[in-house]
Amino acid sequence: MKKMDWFFSLFLIIIGLTCLFFSADAFGHESFLTFGITFFKVCMWTACPVILFVILYIWFVYRRK
Numbered sequence: 001m002k003k004m005d006w007f008f009s010l011f012l013i014i015i016g017l018t019c020l021f022f023s024a025d026a027f028g029h030e031s032f033l034t035f036g037i038t039f040f041k042v043c044m045w046t047a048c049p050v051i052l053f054v055i056l057y058i059w060f061v062y063r064r065k
Contacts, residue, residue: 017042 021039
């Protein structure tokens with residue numbers, strides 16, 4: 001995949017998560033800050049394994065060379 005394809009797919013995933021969490025928080029009478037905190041937590045749960053995978057991938061690639 002090209003870089004632009006990755007960008008659009010990541011962009012659509014983030015928009016989808018935003019819509020999902022915004023609609024879920026709309027029924028509870030929560031503030032926008034609560035929505036931001038929840039969204040940040042979910043993104044961190046997604047980003048941490050991805051970052052770990054990238055670090056391990058880079059480590060294995062440079063180890064082979």
